[in-house]
Amino acid sequence: MGLDFSVVPAFAGVLLTGALWTIAITLSAAVLSFFGGIVFAVIALYAPLVIRYPFRLFAWLFMGTPLLLQLFLIYFGLIQIGIDLPAFVAGVIGLGLHFAVYNSDIIQSGILAVDKGQYEGARTLGLSRIQTLRKVVVPQAVRSVVPPIGNNMIALLKDSALVSVIGVAELTLSSQMAISRTFRPFEFYVAAAACYYVINLGLEAGLRRIERRIQLAR
């Protein structure tokens, strides 16, 4: 049996809905991973040891174990201790925290790269340690690490396919639903791949705009 792409348009609506869910979960997880990354970076560098050490264990858990396993744990595992999250929320939390840990590493290096004179400039004006971090150091650190964080966000988009296994009807799961109706895996996986590609182009364009705006503000 040959390839027949004419079956795809009939499922365009299903794929489009899936694509919208993929975009929604990617953007939500990206925002969580960005702000989570900032918070984690500040904890890793400045929190008292009693917070820093448990945090390292937590970071190691997220970096050292498969994302798929983490999603299972959050979605299926947490129910046992009474936390019953909707699949979408579980997916956003799983993806978001996983990538927050990676972003945190990058942001830490950005914070450490901020010139010592910046702290002195802020502290001599009377700003506190926290105010200095919040208004002077972290904004500069984040600006300097936007490109590598952008790369992480593209990885996040692709890894969002994993949340199909906990039942979020995003692009990958939608294409599988179409396949189960038509028995045409090649056509629908290619169609899904094309959708990912287009979303990726949009994401890259967005990241480039952010990079350009940040460069202007320096």
Next chain:
Amino acid sequence: MSDRPIIDIRHAAKSYGSLEVLKDISLQVQTGQIVAIIGPSGSGKSTLLRAINDLDPLSSGEVWLDDIQVNKALPTRQYETHINSVRQNIGMVFQHFNLFPHLSVRDNITLAPKMLKGISKAEADQLAVEQLNKVGLLDRIDYYPSQLSGGQKQRVAIARALAMKPKVMLFDEATSALDPELVEEVNLVMKQLAEEHMTMIIVTHEMGFAQDVCDRVLFMDQGVVVEEGPPDVIFRNPANERTKNFLRKHLKGQH
């Protein structure tokens, strides 16, 4: 009360391991006085200046700002609150400007007043306009530091420090990193401050400027104040051999 010095340094000493960078220095500065600290590099002059706002804490000795001890021994948290409020009264200008590159000139100037004095955005903007007018850079209010020349950056840094309405201004080699043709514009701003009777302590390598503007000159070497006096005496008729040597080397080519 009128003769209490605004800055009073009592028996300041500091060492890094066995290296003594400051050895029992005392210095009183009256309100409105302008004091220059000169000396070879490594003499401790910047360390002394940075001890005044406790940026480089002393090993022993006391620093007083009016009736408040700056380097008070306090538990960490109380010390934080204490030093932050003290520093609001001590403006400091650095060799490398230390402007915030991610903020516009306006925001560089208004950041601290907005956060620390609870003033409104409109009041803060007014403050930025006032201070920039003073340093002649009002037309650069919406620029970013990277768009300014070195001299302009330093003038913005001075405006930023002045916006906190400090009682004292500290200058740590404010013109050392500037191209020679940009030094004058910064010197002019500092002269103008002198005319307004701002209390200033200036660490500098510019003997001509020190001579013109300052009321007193301290010559430091190897962690001690070797000689101090009015600029005419220090520059024209120094008593100490080390001072003479330093000035001979330094003034060559300048006069």
